[in-house]
Amino acid sequence: MNKLKAGIISAVSVLVIGGASFIALADDKPQDPAETITAYYEEAKNGEVDKAKEYLSKDLLHYRETFSMFGTPDQLIPEDGRKYKKVEPLKNTLKITGQTARMKVKLTYPDNSSETETYNFIREEGNWKMTLKDGM
Template identity: 35%
Template structure:
């Protein structure tokens, strides 16, 4: 009987260790998924947009932007999907260069090469740090 109780305690301890290990691993994996720079947010947004992966691109749009489109306020640009598709087709190359972070806000100077490569420009992108990472505000 004593042997049975000791075996149950050992099994319980092993299960507890496994559960703690798995939950720690999950927390690390989850935090790394959202642990990206403003530059990476821009690169990931455009990569998804260029590949036509609208849902992935939306992950890098600020909540305020998504809400704006959801409310139907974007009369000239239509839906968020149309806006993302348009952005994805504009540029051949997107190169974030200089970044300035002030608290939860970031401004990234981005070199843009338009399709065909005959026109290049530099624009400032503004981002906000939300709970789940850096997001483009398109302001």
């Protein structure tokens, strides 16, 4: 009888641990800043404002909600999605320092002109999120 209880407890433990591992691996949140920037612009392009907001830090979202003279996040995010034809994170420029990171991103406009900008990131709630530029 004790062997049966021990067997059941072992089986349940394996299922719980295995299930938790599967859930952790199935998390589709970006694992690095390059994936964050790509996911943000993809959601913005698709008009998924609430999903796109998940890639913005609390400070950046607060800034856009409070101080932006260009509109609210609900207005600005879809514009972000339409603004660029292509967004290419330049992974070789990624610099991570603790819970913050910087990376250059090549932004190509619909007319095929392009520019490179530096984006800042912060690790928040276990995920990389875009944050304010230095000094803002």
